[in-house]
Amino acid sequence: xxxxxxxxxxxxxxxxxxxxxxxxxxxxxxxxxxxxxxxxxxxxxxxxxxxxxxxxxxxxxxxxxxxxxxxxxxxxxxxxxxxxxxxxxxxxxxxxxxxxxxxxxxxxxxxxxxxxxxxxxxxxxxxxxxxxxxxxxxxxxxxxxxxxxxxxxxxxxxxxxxxxxxxxxxxxxxxxxxxxxxxxxxxxxxxxxxxxxxxxxxxxxxxxxxxxxxxxxxxxxxxxxxxxxxxxxxxxxxxxxxxxxxxxxxxxxxxxxxxxxx
Amino acid sequence: xxxxxxxxxxxxxxxxxxxxxxxxxxxxxxxxxxxxxxxxxxxxxxxxxxxxxxxxxxxxxxxxxxxxxxxxxxxxxxxxxxxxxxxxxxx
Numbered sequence: 001x002x003x004x005x006x007x008x009x010x011x012x013x014x015x016x017x018x019x020x021x022x023x024x025x026x027x028x029x030x031x032x033x034x035x036x037x038x039x040x041x042x043x044x045x046x047x048x049x050x051x052x053x054x055x056x057x058x059x060x061x062x063x064x065x066x067x068x069x070x071x072x073x074x075x076x077x078x079x080x081x082x083x084x085x086x087x088x089x090x091x092x093x094x095x096x097x098x099x100x101x102x103x104x105x106x107x108x109x110x111x112x113x114x115x116x117x118x119x120x121x122x123x124x125x126x127x128x129x130x131x132x133x134x135x136x137x138x139x140x141x142x143x144x145x146x147x148x149x150x151x152x153x154x155x156x157x158x159x160x161x162x163x164x165x166x167x168x169x170x171x172x173x174x175x176x177x178x179x180x181x182x183x184x185x186x187x188x189x190x191x192x193x194x195x196x197x198x199x200x201x202x203x204x205x206x207x208x209x210x211x212x213x214x215x216x217x218x219x220x221x222x223x224x225x226x227x228x229x230x231x232x233x234x235x236x237x238x239x240x241x242x243x244x245x246x247x248x249x250x251x252x253x254x255x256x257x258x259x260x261x262x
Numbered sequence: 263x264x265x266x267x268x269x270x271x272x273x274x275x276x277x278x279x280x281x282x283x284x285x286x287x288x289x290x291x292x293x294x295x296x297x298x299x300x301x302x303x304x305x306x307x308x309x310x311x312x313x314x315x316x317x318x319x320x321x322x323x324x325x326x327x328x329x330x331x332x333x334x335x336x337x338x339x340x341x342x343x344x345x346x347x348x349x350x351x352x353x
Contacts, residue, residue: 004337012272013333019276023332031329175329201276213276 006030006040011058016051019213021172021198025119026055028175029088032182043086046075048100050092051126052119052198069100072107075114076259083113083261088186093120094132097153101133104155108162111190111257117182118155118193121200129203137242140207155195160251165190167250171197171220174247181249190257197245219243264313265341266304266327272335275299279327279336285309288327312338 007030016022033043045063047053048071056063066074071089079087096104096118107114123141124130131141131148134155138147159167166188170178178196185192199205199216210216225233225240227248233240240246266287279288280302287307291300307313311324316338328336 007334013274013335016332018274019278020332023334024278024330027329027331027334173330175326179329213278214281217278217281 001034001037003027003030003034006034006060008058008060014058015054017200017202019199019201019216020051021121021196021200022052022055022119024172024175025052025117025178025196025198026058028179029090029117029182030059031179032186033088035179035183036186038086042084043088044075044078045088045090046071046078047090048092048095049126050095050124051121051200052090052092053095055090069095069098070103071095072100072103072114072116076107076110076112079112079114079259083259086186087114089114089116091116091118092125093118093122093134093155094124097133097155105158105162108159108164108191108193111163111165111255113190113257113259115182115185115188115192116194118195119198120155120195121198121204123200123204125200125203129200129207139204141204142207156193156246156250159191159193163191163255164193164251165255165257166192166252167194169195169197169245169247169250171224171247172199173217173220174224177247184249184252188252189260190255197247263341263343264310264316264338266307266310266313267337267339268301268304269335269337270295270297270299270301272333273299273301274333275301276332277302278330278332282326282330284324284326285311313341 040061043061045056045059047056049068064074071091075087075089122135124132129142131144133153135148156167156169166185168181185194201213205216223244224247225244230246277290288302289305291303
Protein backbone atom coordinates (compact mmCIF):
# COMPACT_ATOMS: atom_id res chain seq x y z
CA UNK A 1 0.00 0.00 0.00
CA UNK A 2 1.42 3.35 -0.97
CA UNK A 3 0.83 6.94 0.00
CA UNK A 4 -1.52 7.46 -2.93
CA UNK A 5 -4.00 4.91 -1.59
CA UNK A 6 -4.56 7.01 1.52
CA UNK A 7 -5.64 10.12 -0.36
CA UNK A 8 -9.23 10.93 -1.28
CA UNK A 9 -8.50 11.70 -4.89
CA UNK A 10 -12.02 13.02 -5.46
CA UNK A 11 -11.27 15.84 -2.98
CA UNK A 12 -7.94 16.85 -4.57
CA UNK A 13 -6.61 19.39 -5.44
CA UNK A 14 -6.97 20.77 -1.94
CA UNK A 15 -7.86 24.35 -1.05
CA UNK A 16 -4.48 25.33 0.43
CA UNK A 17 -2.76 28.32 -1.15
CA UNK A 18 0.01 27.90 -3.69
CA UNK A 19 3.21 27.05 -1.83
CA UNK A 20 1.57 26.16 1.49
CA UNK A 21 3.59 23.63 3.48
CA UNK A 22 0.59 21.66 4.76
CA UNK A 23 0.46 19.49 1.64
CA UNK A 24 4.08 18.41 2.07
CA UNK A 25 3.42 17.52 5.70
CA UNK A 26 0.37 15.41 4.78
CA UNK A 27 2.61 13.62 2.26
CA UNK A 28 5.18 12.86 4.96
CA UNK A 29 2.63 11.64 7.49
CA UNK A 30 0.87 9.39 4.96
CA UNK A 31 4.24 8.05 3.79
CA UNK A 32 5.10 7.16 7.40
CA UNK A 33 1.70 5.58 8.02
CA UNK A 34 1.82 3.51 4.83
CA UNK A 35 5.44 2.45 5.53
CA UNK A 36 4.40 1.07 8.90
CA UNK A 37 1.57 -0.75 7.15
CA UNK A 38 -1.39 0.27 9.24
CA UNK A 39 -4.87 -0.51 8.01
CA UNK A 40 -7.12 2.29 6.76
CA UNK A 41 -9.98 0.93 8.89
CA UNK A 42 -7.92 0.98 12.09
CA UNK A 43 -6.47 4.46 11.80
CA UNK A 44 -8.26 7.63 12.81
CA UNK A 45 -7.17 11.18 11.97
CA UNK A 46 -8.48 13.88 14.28
CA UNK A 47 -8.14 17.62 13.91
CA UNK A 48 -9.29 20.86 15.42
CA UNK A 49 -9.93 24.09 13.53
CA UNK A 50 -7.59 25.88 11.16
CA UNK A 51 -5.73 25.48 7.89
CA UNK A 52 -3.74 22.51 9.18
CA UNK A 53 -6.86 20.90 10.55
CA UNK A 54 -8.44 20.55 7.12
CA UNK A 55 -5.93 17.79 6.40
CA UNK A 56 -8.04 14.77 7.53
CA UNK A 57 -10.66 15.79 4.96
CA UNK A 58 -8.29 14.68 2.22
CA UNK A 59 -7.49 11.30 3.79
CA UNK A 60 -9.45 8.08 3.27
CA UNK A 61 -9.62 7.05 6.93
CA UNK A 62 -12.28 7.80 9.51
CA UNK A 63 -11.74 11.30 10.82
CA UNK A 64 -13.10 13.80 13.31
CA UNK A 65 -13.05 17.53 12.59
CA UNK A 66 -13.69 18.85 16.07
CA UNK A 67 -14.18 22.18 17.82
CA UNK A 68 -11.39 24.71 18.16
CA UNK A 69 -8.55 23.41 20.33
CA UNK A 70 -10.38 20.28 21.46
CA UNK A 71 -8.80 17.78 19.10
CA UNK A 72 -6.79 16.14 21.89
CA UNK A 73 -9.84 15.94 24.15
CA UNK A 74 -11.83 14.15 21.42
CA UNK A 75 -8.86 11.92 20.63
CA UNK A 76 -8.54 10.89 24.27
CA UNK A 77 -12.14 9.74 24.18
CA UNK A 78 -11.66 7.79 20.96
CA UNK A 79 -8.48 6.14 22.24
CA UNK A 80 -9.94 5.12 25.60
CA UNK A 81 -13.14 3.82 23.98
CA UNK A 82 -11.21 1.62 21.57
CA UNK A 83 -7.49 1.23 22.40
CA UNK A 84 -6.93 -0.82 19.24
CA UNK A 85 -7.27 2.24 17.02
CA UNK A 86 -4.20 4.15 15.86
CA UNK A 87 -4.77 7.85 16.34
CA UNK A 88 -3.02 10.74 14.63
CA UNK A 89 -3.92 14.34 15.41
CA UNK A 90 -3.35 17.20 12.99
CA UNK A 91 -3.37 20.53 14.71
CA UNK A 92 -2.02 24.02 14.26
CA UNK A 93 -0.09 26.43 16.43
CA UNK A 94 -3.11 28.54 17.30
CA UNK A 95 -5.23 25.46 17.86
CA UNK A 96 -2.76 23.70 20.15
CA UNK A 97 -0.77 26.52 21.66
CA UNK A 98 -3.52 29.02 22.42
CA UNK A 99 -7.01 27.62 22.93
CA UNK A 100 -6.02 23.98 23.41
CA UNK A 101 -3.02 24.62 25.66
CA UNK A 102 -4.38 22.94 28.76
CA UNK A 103 -5.59 19.88 26.87
CA UNK A 104 -2.11 19.61 25.45
CA UNK A 105 -0.16 19.70 28.72
CA UNK A 106 -2.53 17.29 30.40
CA UNK A 107 -2.38 14.86 27.48
CA UNK A 108 1.43 14.99 27.87
CA UNK A 109 1.10 14.41 31.61
CA UNK A 110 -1.28 11.46 31.20
CA UNK A 111 0.92 10.13 28.40
CA UNK A 112 -1.98 8.85 26.33
CA UNK A 113 -0.96 6.82 23.29
CA UNK A 114 -1.53 9.53 20.66
CA UNK A 115 0.59 11.12 17.97
CA UNK A 116 0.20 14.87 17.60
CA UNK A 117 1.46 16.65 14.46
CA UNK A 118 1.49 20.38 15.15
CA UNK A 119 1.84 22.42 11.97
CA UNK A 120 3.35 25.71 13.08
CA UNK A 121 3.02 28.49 10.52
CA UNK A 122 3.49 31.21 13.18
CA UNK A 123 0.06 32.81 12.67
CA UNK A 124 -3.65 32.08 12.46
CA UNK A 125 -3.64 31.54 8.71
CA UNK A 126 -7.28 30.73 8.02
CA UNK A 127 -8.76 33.84 9.63
CA UNK A 128 -6.40 36.30 7.94
CA UNK A 129 -3.02 36.17 9.63
CA UNK A 130 -3.54 37.25 13.24
CA UNK A 131 -0.67 36.79 15.67
CA UNK A 132 -0.66 33.51 17.58
CA UNK A 133 1.21 32.58 20.79
CA UNK A 134 3.99 31.21 18.55
CA UNK A 135 4.61 34.35 16.50
CA UNK A 136 8.34 35.05 16.97
CA UNK A 137 9.41 38.19 18.77
CA UNK A 138 9.44 41.20 16.45
CA UNK A 139 7.63 39.53 13.52
CA UNK A 140 4.67 41.25 11.92
CA UNK A 141 1.15 39.92 11.58
CA UNK A 142 -2.31 41.49 11.23
CA UNK A 143 -2.66 42.02 14.97
CA UNK A 144 1.01 42.87 15.56
CA UNK A 145 1.61 45.45 12.80
CA UNK A 146 4.71 46.93 14.51
CA UNK A 147 6.20 43.52 15.36
CA UNK A 148 5.16 41.10 18.07
CA UNK A 149 6.10 42.52 21.48
CA UNK A 150 5.59 39.25 23.38
CA UNK A 151 7.89 36.26 23.58
CA UNK A 152 6.59 33.11 21.86
CA UNK A 153 5.92 29.68 23.32
CA UNK A 154 8.34 26.83 22.76
CA UNK A 155 5.92 23.92 22.42
CA UNK A 156 8.64 21.26 22.22
CA UNK A 157 10.21 22.24 25.54
CA UNK A 158 6.74 22.49 27.03
CA UNK A 159 5.98 18.93 25.91
CA UNK A 160 9.30 17.66 27.30
CA UNK A 161 8.61 19.34 30.64
CA UNK A 162 5.06 17.99 30.76
CA UNK A 163 6.29 14.43 30.21
CA UNK A 164 5.68 13.40 26.60
CA UNK A 165 7.42 10.22 25.48
CA UNK A 166 8.66 11.43 22.10
CA UNK A 167 9.20 15.04 21.06
CA UNK A 168 10.82 16.35 17.91
CA UNK A 169 10.69 19.38 15.66
CA UNK A 170 11.33 19.59 11.93
CA UNK A 171 10.30 21.88 9.11
CA UNK A 172 8.33 21.30 5.95
CA UNK A 173 11.59 21.58 4.01
CA UNK A 174 13.18 18.57 5.79
CA UNK A 175 10.81 15.98 4.33
CA UNK A 176 12.99 12.88 4.78
CA UNK A 177 13.86 13.65 8.39
CA UNK A 178 10.24 14.55 9.08
CA UNK A 179 9.04 11.20 7.70
CA UNK A 180 11.50 9.37 9.95
CA UNK A 181 10.44 11.44 12.96
CA UNK A 182 6.75 10.78 12.29
CA UNK A 183 7.47 7.05 11.93
CA UNK A 184 9.32 7.07 15.27
CA UNK A 185 6.49 9.02 16.87
CA UNK A 186 3.81 6.67 15.55
CA UNK A 187 5.70 3.62 16.82
CA UNK A 188 6.38 5.12 20.27
CA UNK A 189 3.99 4.02 22.98
CA UNK A 190 2.58 7.00 24.80
CA UNK A 191 2.29 10.62 23.81
CA UNK A 192 4.43 11.67 20.88
CA UNK A 193 4.58 15.24 19.70
CA UNK A 194 6.07 16.43 16.41
CA UNK A 195 6.14 20.14 15.72
CA UNK A 196 6.53 21.01 12.05
CA UNK A 197 7.45 24.55 11.09
CA UNK A 198 5.73 25.34 7.83
CA UNK A 199 5.77 28.17 5.36
CA UNK A 200 2.75 30.44 4.92
CA UNK A 201 3.52 32.72 1.97
CA UNK A 202 0.04 34.24 1.88
CA UNK A 203 -0.36 35.52 5.42
CA UNK A 204 3.04 35.37 7.15
CA UNK A 205 5.69 35.60 4.45
CA UNK A 206 4.46 38.68 2.64
CA UNK A 207 4.32 40.70 5.86
CA UNK A 208 7.83 39.67 6.89
CA UNK A 209 9.79 40.31 3.67
CA UNK A 210 9.58 36.65 2.60
CA UNK A 211 7.24 37.30 -0.29
CA UNK A 212 8.18 34.35 -2.49
CA UNK A 213 7.76 30.73 -1.47
CA UNK A 214 11.45 30.15 -2.23
CA UNK A 215 12.46 32.90 0.23
CA UNK A 216 10.59 31.20 3.01
CA UNK A 217 11.93 27.73 2.14
CA UNK A 218 15.46 29.16 2.24
CA UNK A 219 14.63 30.81 5.57
CA UNK A 220 13.61 27.44 7.01
CA UNK A 221 16.66 25.76 5.52
CA UNK A 222 19.21 28.32 6.72
CA UNK A 223 17.86 29.00 10.20
CA UNK A 224 17.32 25.43 11.37
CA UNK A 225 19.92 24.46 13.98
CA UNK A 226 20.29 20.77 14.75
CA UNK A 227 19.69 19.75 18.36
CA UNK A 228 23.21 18.29 18.71
CA UNK A 229 24.78 21.49 17.40
CA UNK A 230 22.66 23.53 19.75
CA UNK A 231 23.98 21.43 22.68
CA UNK A 232 27.55 22.18 21.57
CA UNK A 233 26.68 25.86 21.26
CA UNK A 234 25.32 25.83 24.80
CA UNK A 235 28.54 24.30 26.12
CA UNK A 236 30.50 27.09 24.48
CA UNK A 237 28.11 29.66 25.89
CA UNK A 238 26.81 30.78 22.49
CA UNK A 239 23.20 31.73 21.98
CA UNK A 240 20.81 31.31 19.06
CA UNK A 241 20.08 34.39 17.01
CA UNK A 242 16.50 35.64 17.03
CA UNK A 243 15.66 33.97 13.71
CA UNK A 244 17.18 30.58 14.46
CA UNK A 245 15.26 27.65 15.88
CA UNK A 246 16.28 24.19 17.05
CA UNK A 247 15.28 21.15 15.02
CA UNK A 248 15.78 17.48 15.80
CA UNK A 249 14.75 14.96 18.38
CA UNK A 250 14.28 16.52 21.80
CA UNK A 251 13.48 13.45 23.87
CA UNK A 252 12.66 9.77 23.55
CA UNK A 253 11.75 7.99 26.76
CA UNK A 254 9.40 5.28 28.01
CA UNK A 255 7.35 6.61 30.87
CA UNK A 256 4.30 4.47 31.69
CA UNK A 257 1.60 5.34 29.19
CA UNK A 258 -2.17 5.20 29.10
CA UNK A 259 -4.56 3.74 26.54
CA UNK A 260 -2.16 1.17 25.07
CA UNK A 261 -3.94 -2.03 24.04
CA UNK A 262 -2.54 -4.99 25.95
CA UNK B 263 11.93 2.65 -16.71
CA UNK B 264 9.79 5.24 -15.07
CA UNK B 265 8.84 8.69 -16.24
CA UNK B 266 8.32 11.83 -14.20
CA UNK B 267 4.84 13.22 -14.54
CA UNK B 268 3.38 16.56 -13.39
CA UNK B 269 -0.38 16.56 -13.04
CA UNK B 270 -1.41 19.94 -14.48
CA UNK B 271 -4.85 19.77 -12.91
CA UNK B 272 -3.25 19.78 -9.44
CA UNK B 273 -0.10 21.90 -9.81
CA UNK B 274 -0.47 25.42 -8.40
CA UNK B 275 2.85 26.70 -9.70
CA UNK B 276 4.66 27.25 -6.38
CA UNK B 277 8.01 26.10 -7.89
CA UNK B 278 9.20 24.32 -4.71
CA UNK B 279 10.23 21.34 -6.86
CA UNK B 280 12.69 23.56 -8.74
CA UNK B 281 14.53 24.18 -5.47
CA UNK B 282 14.88 20.64 -4.15
CA UNK B 283 15.81 18.45 -7.15
CA UNK B 284 19.54 17.62 -6.94
CA UNK B 285 19.71 17.39 -10.75
CA UNK B 286 17.69 20.58 -11.37
CA UNK B 287 15.31 18.65 -13.60
CA UNK B 288 12.43 21.01 -12.82
CA UNK B 289 12.75 24.48 -14.27
CA UNK B 290 10.22 27.28 -13.79
CA UNK B 291 7.69 27.38 -16.61
CA UNK B 292 7.29 30.46 -18.78
CA UNK B 293 3.90 29.95 -20.42
CA UNK B 294 0.67 29.81 -18.42
CA UNK B 295 -1.58 26.82 -18.94
CA UNK B 296 -5.35 26.88 -19.38
CA UNK B 297 -5.88 27.71 -15.69
CA UNK B 298 -3.29 30.52 -15.76
CA UNK B 299 -0.70 28.55 -13.80
CA UNK B 300 2.99 28.43 -14.71
CA UNK B 301 3.60 24.69 -14.43
CA UNK B 302 7.33 23.78 -14.21
CA UNK B 303 8.83 22.15 -17.27
CA UNK B 304 11.08 19.09 -17.19
CA UNK B 305 14.66 19.53 -18.38
CA UNK B 306 16.02 16.14 -19.58
CA UNK B 307 13.98 14.04 -17.12
CA UNK B 308 15.88 10.87 -18.03
CA UNK B 309 18.53 12.02 -15.52
CA UNK B 310 16.15 11.38 -12.58
CA UNK B 311 17.64 8.82 -10.17
CA UNK B 312 14.34 7.16 -9.45
CA UNK B 313 13.46 6.90 -13.15
CA UNK B 314 16.77 5.21 -13.94
CA UNK B 315 17.33 2.93 -10.96
CA UNK B 316 14.07 2.13 -9.22
CA UNK B 317 13.64 -1.26 -10.92
CA UNK B 318 17.31 -2.13 -10.36
CA UNK B 319 17.11 -1.45 -6.63
CA UNK B 320 13.50 -2.55 -6.24
CA UNK B 321 12.56 0.41 -4.08
CA UNK B 322 11.85 4.11 -4.20
CA UNK B 323 14.98 6.25 -4.52
CA UNK B 324 15.31 9.98 -3.77
CA UNK B 325 11.67 11.02 -4.34
CA UNK B 326 12.10 14.40 -2.65
CA UNK B 327 10.17 16.27 -5.37
CA UNK B 328 7.15 14.01 -5.04
CA UNK B 329 7.34 14.18 -1.25
CA UNK B 330 7.69 17.96 -0.95
CA UNK B 331 5.12 18.80 -3.65
CA UNK B 332 2.34 20.37 -1.54
CA UNK B 333 -0.27 19.64 -4.20
CA UNK B 334 0.50 15.94 -4.79
CA UNK B 335 1.09 16.73 -8.46
CA UNK B 336 4.40 14.92 -9.07
CA UNK B 337 4.42 11.17 -9.60
CA UNK B 338 6.11 8.52 -11.72
CA UNK B 339 4.47 6.48 -14.43
CA UNK B 340 5.84 3.43 -16.20
CA UNK B 341 7.49 4.18 -19.50
CA UNK B 342 9.45 2.62 -22.33
CA UNK B 343 13.25 2.72 -21.87
CA UNK B 344 14.85 5.83 -23.29
CA UNK B 345 16.47 5.17 -26.64
CA UNK B 346 20.16 5.88 -26.94
CA UNK B 347 20.74 9.22 -28.59
CA UNK B 348 22.77 9.56 -31.74
CA UNK B 349 25.54 12.04 -31.03
CA UNK B 350 26.87 13.93 -34.01
CA UNK B 351 30.47 15.00 -33.60
CA UNK B 352 31.39 18.04 -35.58
CA UNK B 353 34.99 18.54 -36.62
